[in-house]
Amino acid sequence: MNKQQLQESLPWYVNDTxxxxxxxxxxxxxxxxxxxHQEVAFLQTLxxxxxxxxxxxxxxxxxxxxxxxREIIKETPSSTSSSASRWRVFAVAASLLAVIQAGYILQQxxxxxxxxxxxxxxxxxxxxxxxxxxxxxxxxxxALLFKHQARMIxxxxxxxxxxxxxxxxGKPIAETVKELQTNHNLVDxxxxx
Amino acid sequence: xxxxxxxxxxxxxxxxxxxxxxxSLEAFYRLFESRVYQYALTRxxxxxxxxxxxxxxxxxxxxxxxRFEGRSRVSTWLLGITHHKVYDRLRKRKHRNREEDxxxxxxxxxxxxxxxxxxxxxxxxDSELIRNCLxxxxxxxxxxxxxAFFEDLAYQEIARIVECPEGTVKTRVYHxxxxxxxxxxxxxx
Numbered sequence: 001m002n003k004q005q006l007q008e009s010l011p012w013y014v015n016d017t018x019x020x021x022x023x024x025x026x027x028x029x030x031x032x033x034x035x036x037h038q039e040v041a042f043l044q045t046l047x048x049x050x051x052x053x054x055x056x057x058x059x060x061x062x063x064x065x066x067x068x069x070r071e072i073i074k075e076t077p078s079s080t081s082s083s084a085s086r087w088r089v090f091a092v093a094a095s096l097l098a099v100i101q102a103g104y105i106l107q108q109x110x111x112x113x114x115x116x117x118x119x120x121x122x123x124x125x126x127x128x129x130x131x132x133x134x135x136x137x138x139x140x141x142x143a144l145l146f147k148h149q150a151r152m153i154x155x156x157x158x159x160x161x162x163x164x165x166x167x168x169x170g171k172p173i174a175e176t177v178k179e180l181q182t183n184h185n186l187v188d189x190x191x192x193x
Numbered sequence: 194x195x196x197x198x199x200x201x202x203x204x205x206x207x208x209x210x211x212x213x214x215x216x217s218l219e220a221f222y223r224l225f226e227s228r229v230y231q232y233a234l235t236r237x238x239x240x241x242x243x244x245x246x247x248x249x250x251x252x253x254x255x256x257x258x259x260r261f262e263g264r265s266r267v268s269t270w271l272l273g274i275t276h277h278k279v280y281d282r283l284r285k286r287k288h289r290n291r292e293e294d295x296x297x298x299x300x301x302x303x304x305x306x307x308x309x310x311x312x313x314x315x316x317x318x319d320s321e322l323i324r325n326c327l328x329x330x331x332x333x334x335x336x337x338x339x340x341a342f343f344e345d346l347a348y349q350e351i352a353r354i355v356e357c358p359e360g361t362v363k364t365r366v367y368h369x370x371x372x373x374x375x376x377x378x379x380x381x382x
Contacts, residue, residue, distance in 0.1 A: 008363040011363075012341070014342075016345070017345065017348070042313065042317075047342040051343055053320065053324060053343075060248075064247055065226075072255060075252075129214065131213065188213070189214070191209070
């Protein structure tokens with residue numbers, strides 16, 4: 001390694017991203033060019049100074065995130081008009097809430113004492129995130145959740161994702177996820193939280 | 194969180210985003226917003242444009258999360274997207290490329306004596322001075338200095354982000370370093 005190559009390698013020696021072999025090569029070359037130790041010191045000080053530089057302004061933070069979410073909603077394509085799609089999400093949500101309040105989804109065994117109103121903060125069992133097809137009917141969703149002993153606990157998010165809690169039954173939750181995924185006409189996406 | 198842990202988490206979030214999970218985008222945004230912003234601000238020198246760039250980059254990630262092939266760290270891929278978005282903005286600004294000036298400038302630089310180097314290193318304690326000298330670098334030089342010393346990236350990763358040969362990255366940092374020394378020396382004298 002000649003002196004020029006050594007000088008060009010020193011920044012990566014200083015930021016510790018060289019391979020072991022490269023580092024060894026640099027250290028051997030530095031022993032032959034002790035005048036470059038000051039160069040190393042300069043680069044270390046530069047690294048420290050760059051890291052300590054306070055930005056003149058702060059990143060947008062939560063406001064930036066909200067702006068991004070608004071733009072995603074505007075840009076999200078749908079098979080019908082975007083406003084009709086949004087109304088469908090709201091309509092399904094409203095129907096589900098009505099059903100929940102009527103007690104249909106909170107189906108528990110007679111021996112289960114863990115029944116609590118949805119308005120409470122307690123729920124049992126693993127939680128999944130699920131997104132239904134745009135054309136999924138409330139009746140079909142209700143039947144699906146009843147079949148898997150699941151209940152809505154949150155949602156929808158801006159992109160139509162719900163959170164459901166599945167009653168603990170000894171069956172691995174991954175199996176329940178797979179079973180839900182087989183309902184291609186109803187379920188767009190489901191995964192463990 | 195270590196770099197590896199961050200990368201693992203980011204990969205999981207990207208995978209979830211390919212399934213349309215917006216909560217994962219939110220988590221991803223919070224993880225990387227500051228770094229994307231800092232990098233954009235380094236080159237654009239305008240907080241509003243840097244904020245707009247963050248928005249564009251995250252939108253790009255949301256739309257094309259499936260394009261991440263896993264051959265690099267997520268952060269490298271992300272900064273590469275940021276590089277392109279910033280480049281588009283700079284092209285619109287039609288800024289003069291100052292690289293040639295910096296290269297010529299460095300050629301006239303004589304070797305500093307050790308004493309002068311001690312003074313230069315001492316001068317770097319002045320954060321205002323170092324900021325001024327960094328701001329006086331060309332965008333290309335400021336960019337590689339940021340990626341090398343703020344992000345602590347390897348020259349191979351930087352080459353991937355800025356899409357130039359590895360040798361060019363090393364040369365740019367070399368010339369940027371010399372330009373900084375010259376700027377600091379001028380203030381000392």
